Amino acid sequence: MPALLFLALAFFVLLSGWQGSLPLGMVGALALMYVLAVLLNELGERIHPVREYLGGGTIIAIFGSAALFQYQLLPAQAGQVISDFMQQGGFLNFFIASLVTGSVFGMSRALLKNAAMRYLPVILGGVCTAFLAVGLVGLLLGDGFKSAVLLIGLPIMGGGMGAGAVPLVEILSAPLQLSSTELLSRMVPAVVIANTLAIVLGGLLHRLGRRYPSLTGNGRLMVSEENTPPAEHSAAPSMETLGIGLFISLSMFVLGSLLGLVIPMHPFALMILSVAVIKIAGVLPRAYEEAAAGWYQFVVTNLTGPLLVGIGIAYTDINALLDALSLSYLLLVTVTVVGSALGAALVGRLVGFYPIEAAITGSLCMANMGGTGDVAVLSAARRMQLMPFAQISSRLGGAFMLILATLIISLWA
Numbered sequence: 001m002p003a004l005l006f007l008a009l010a011f012f013v014l015l016s017g018w019q020g021s022l023p024l025g026m027v028g029a030l031a032l033m034y035v036l037a038v039l040l041n042e043l044g045e046r047i048h049p050v051r052e053y054l055g056g057g058t059i060i061a062i063f064g065s066a067a068l069f070q071y072q073l074l075p076a077q078a079g080q081v082i083s084d085f086m087q088q089g090g091f092l093n094f095f096i097a098s099l100v101t102g103s104v105f106g107m108s109r110a111l112l113k114n115a116a117m118r119y120l121p122v123i124l125g126g127v128c129t130a131f132l133a134v135g136l137v138g139l140l141l142g143d144g145f146k147s148a149v150l151l152i153g154l155p156i157m158g159g160g161m162g163a164g165a166v167p168l169v170e171i172l173s174a175p176l177q178l179s180s181t182e183l184l185s186r187m188v189p190a191v192v193i194a195n196t197l198a199i200v201l202g203g204l205l206h207r208l209g210r211r212y213p214s215l216t217g218n219g220r221l222m223v224s225e226e227n228t229p230p231a232e233h234s235a236a237p238s239m240e241t242l243g244i245g246l247f248i249s250l251s252m253f254v255l256g257s258l259l260g261l262v263i264p265m266h267p268f269a270l271m272i273l274s275v276a277v278i279k280i281a282g283v284l285p286r287a288y289e290e291a292a293a294g295w296y297q298f299v300v301t302n303l304t305g306p307l308l309v310g311i312g313i314a315y316t317d318i319n320a321l322l323d324a325l326s327l328s329y330l331l332l333v334t335v336t337v338v339g340s341a342l343g344a345a346l347v348g349r350l351v352g353f354y355p356i357e358a359a360i361t362g363s364l365c366m367a368n369m370g371g372t373g374d375v376a377v378l379s380a381a382r383r384m385q386l387m388p389f390a391q392i393s394s395r396l397g398g399a400f401m402l403i404l405a406t407l408i409i410s411l412w413a
Contacts, residue, residue: 134153
């Protein structure tokens with residue numbers, strides 16, 4: 001779109017938001033998110049240090065949009081419209097369902113089977129090195145090995161807030177003889193800071209891959225994927241094909257939610273498993289798999305930026321980050337995230353994955369804040385096609401961490 005035309009349309013949207021007359025629901029929210037996404041992304045990509053070392057437009061879209069509303073540079077009413085759309089309107093679920101369904105159906109069947117069997121050791125490698133690193137540093141700083149692992153390592157690697165830190169409080173409160181408030185005050189800043197570090201590391205790993213191409217598959221997880229014959233793709237998707245892809249993505253999310261009523265797992269995890277089983281079994285005709293893959297490309301191209309703005313406004317608390325900025329606390333969080341990335345990269349190399357892709361999916365997507373963090377990390381790393389593995393880390397990996405927490409506390413309590 002020509003810059004002058006965009007600026008003219010953006011003026012009306014911003015004026016509506018500033019006057020407090022932004023329409024409720026998807027129309028007003030998505031319009032303002034789109035305008036802010038374009039402006040903030042352009043700013044991030046033009047600031048060289050931010051682009052090269054901090055994730056570029058991704059980090060500016062998240063924290064820039066959060067700052068605009070938390071520091072009242074834009075009216076709270078407009079921010080509330082966006083928050084409601086993100087949290088109650090289900091936009092994040094819509095985005096992730098589109099990415100997971102399309103990227104899995106867009107894979108080769110052989111690759112999906114091979115990668116899935118090797119992925120759990122990568123997660124375990126990242127978790128073990130993260131706990132070892134934070135425990136040793138905690139010991140050196142006087143916090144203790146056990147305290148550092150339980151109060152810093154576990155919540156960071158636990159899959160975010162709702163599925164990670166909050167359930168961990170219920171598990172750890174009685175054995176540690178600490179109130180829920182005390183535990184949350186220690187855990188929440190760790191999770192938020194780790195999420196930010198994971199986004200930054202995603203951008204740095206992208207830069208590392210450009211400098212050392214042998215370490216990355218540029219979005220391909222398995223080294224052997226280079227030798228896998230590419231699936232035949234049809235021409236550019238038509239309007240009808242995009243509609244079919246949209247419906248398939250939504251249906252897979254609904255299927256995961258239905259299964260969640262009878263299987264005690266997160267609906268996202270069940271959606272991933274369902275899509276993977278359908279793909280491996282070859283139940284869906286290739287034309288419909290391509291429709292889902294085409295819809296995925298449309299969503300990534302057009303809606304990633306607005307979603308990042310929504311994440312910043314609805315899910316990012318800058319004040320919580322600033323309140324926890326002590327040197328020792330930052331060091332503990334940093335060694336957890338970096339240690340996890342190194343462990344996942346090493347184990348990934350051993351099982352036939354590219355180290356950078358293994359670190360991004362098996363480590364950073366464990367250390368971030370679940371679905372919102374996955375989008376931000378993969379966007380900063382320019383590897384959105386890894387979303388299925390990122391979601392495995394966030395959902396199944398997060399559930400695994402709760403089980404591990406129960407085991408650890410039974411041994412240490």
